[in-house]
Amino acid sequence: MVETITPMQMRELEADAISSGLTTGRDLMERAGAGVVDAILAKWPTKADAPRRAVVLCGPGNNGGDGFVVARLLLEKGWSVVVGFYGDAAKLPPDARENHDRWAKLGPVVPFPPQDTYEPFLAGFEPGALLIDALFGIGLTRPIAVDLSTAVLGLAINNFANDWNIVAVDVPSGLDAETGTLLCGPPPHPGVATAADLTVTFHAPKTGHMQNEGPAVCGELVVADIGLGPAA
Ligand SMILES: NC(=O)C1=CN([C@@H]2O[C@H](COP(=O)(O)OP(=O)(O)OC[C@H]3O[C@@H](n4cnc5c(N)ncnc54)[C@H](OP(=O)(O)O)[C@@H]3O)[C@@H](O)[C@H]2O)[C@@H](O)CC1
Numbered sequence: 001m002v003e004t005i006t007p008m009q010m011r012e013l014e015a016d017a018i019s020s021g022l023t024t025g026r027d028l029m030e031r032a033g034a035g036v037v038d039a040i041l042a043k044w045p046t047k048a049d050a051p052r053r054a055v056v057l058c059g060p061g062n063n064g065g066d067g068f069v070v071a072r073l074l075l076e077k078g079w080s081v082v083v084g085f086y087g088d089a090a091k092l093p094p095d096a097r098e099n100h101d102r103w104a105k106l107g108p109v110v111p112f113p114p115q116d117t118y119e120p121f122l123a124g125f126e127p128g129a130l131l132i133d134a135l136f137g138i139g140l141t142r143p144i145a146v147d148l149s150t151a152v153l154g155l156a157i158n159n160f161a162n163d164w165n166i167v168a169v170d171v172p173s174g175l176d177a178e179t180g181t182l183l184c185g186p187p188p189h190p191g192v193a194t195a196a197d198l199t200v201t202f203h204a205p206k207t208g209h210m211q212n213e214g215p216a217v218c219g220e221l222v223v224a225d226i227g228l229g230p231a232a
């Protein structure tokens, strides 16, 4: 049986590790991003000589921070990367802000949903590219706004037409990481922005990955070690 932990237990593990001096939030975020990239390259090794193109959608919290790390690490590997950002940089938590700023020195941060044209994102729609969902992780507290979920759905529809693969950072955005239920708005509001081909979570699976809608929307679930000690 797979041992799962709740999001609250994950936060406690993280806080204990940081307060005891075992690690820092910055290092955890770097390892989380590296774990996502490792899982991508393990699942799609041929992408090393395929399009090597990714659109990374980053949200307003630390899940978005992980996304900025993924964007930087893929760029370092020679990928072409477009970053969309749903949020306000000035309000990002510190580690996410740092990684946003590091990325901003490497490439543009395109507001998402885009204000006038989807062109920066659509330019990436070629077969085999990746859509990386770093919008919301264990901090999702309410249904995703209609404008955001509609914009993601628009990209996802293009994705289906163009054989993209979707990678979720920690959880597919819209999935409650504790209960495995979808935080849905009124119909036709989609509850899960992106049902993933690959979900990369950290330290241990969360309860929500394994129950209710979780298994159906996560795709393959990979657990990355981020240095919090042995998993439960
Ligand atoms: N903890 C760990 O051990 C590690 C965590 N790591 C990573 O951090 C992630 C957790 O980060 P997190 O706590 O910042 O939460 P996250 O999911 O980014 O979202 C919070 C933001 O979203 C907002 N918001 C919420 N719902 C919303 C909605 N419907 N629509 C709009 N906004 C909404 C919310 O705003 P608020 O509710 O305060 O208004 C807040 O701004 C975790 O999943 C993992 O990826 C790793 O780096 C390694 C170690």
Ligand SMILES: [K+]
Residues within 6 Å of the ligand: 063, 133, 134, 135, 136, 137, 168, 169, 170, 171, 172, 173
């Ligand atoms: K996510």
